[in-house]
Amino acid sequence: xxxxxxxxxxxxxxxxxxxxxxxxxxxxxxxxxxxxxxxxxxxxxxxxxxxxxxxxxxxxxxxxxxxxxxxxxxxxxxxxxxxxxxxxxxxxxxxxxxxxxxxxxxxxxxxxxxxxxxxxxxxxxxxxxxxxxxxxxxxxxxxxxxxxxxxxxxxxxxxxxxxxxxxxxx
Numbered sequence: 001x002x003x004x005x006x007x008x009x010x011x012x013x014x015x016x017x018x019x020x021x022x023x024x025x026x027x028x029x030x031x032x033x034x035x036x037x038x039x040x041x042x043x044x045x046x047x048x049x050x051x052x053x054x055x056x057x058x059x060x061x062x063x064x065x066x067x068x069x070x071x072x073x074x075x076x077x078x079x080x081x082x083x084x085x086x087x088x089x090x091x092x093x094x095x096x097x098x099x100x101x102x103x104x105x106x107x108x109x110x111x112x113x114x115x116x117x118x119x120x121x122x123x124x125x126x127x128x129x130x131x132x133x134x135x136x137x138x139x140x141x142x143x144x145x146x147x148x149x150x151x152x153x154x155x156x157x158x159x160x161x162x163x164x165x166x167x168x169x170x
Contacts, residue, residue, distance in 0.1 A: 068083055079097075096117075
């Protein structure tokens with residue numbers, strides 16, 4: 001019986017090790033170097049706050065969401081409260097957009113803040129959209145939270161896949 005328990009613990013630790021080694025859907029710091037020469041990424045990383053807000057609104061509109069409230073937190077961060085009107089799967093979403101200057105990353109503090117806001121407002125999900133990349137520690141704070149993290153690479157993919165590839169002018 002003791003051998004079975006020891007074997008089960010061993011298998012459990014091995015599985016945990018392999019789960020931690022799997023890739024994440026959040027492109028972290030190393031993605032910044034890989035995409036350095038992508039002209040579309042460069043344009044997205046340098047857009048104006050007005051173009052950024054318009055882009056987020058177009059994405060939410062294309063998803064069928066209704067924008068209830070928009071609030072600029074500061075010159076580089078925007079909060080949007082949107083509602084998915086669909087029955088059963090609908091509800092409120094809190095969208096937080098961050099314009100990130102070149103060389104900086106979105107830290108876990110922003111992710112934790114959005115997660116806390118989602119819980120406090122009883123929203124269905126939080127969506128963090130950035131024109132930059134997430135720092136490495138973000139992954140451990142975002143696991144299990146009702147959130148979607150969208151960096152500049154994913155933002156570009158969304159714009160292209162939804163036919164919203166109208167790259168904004170600065």
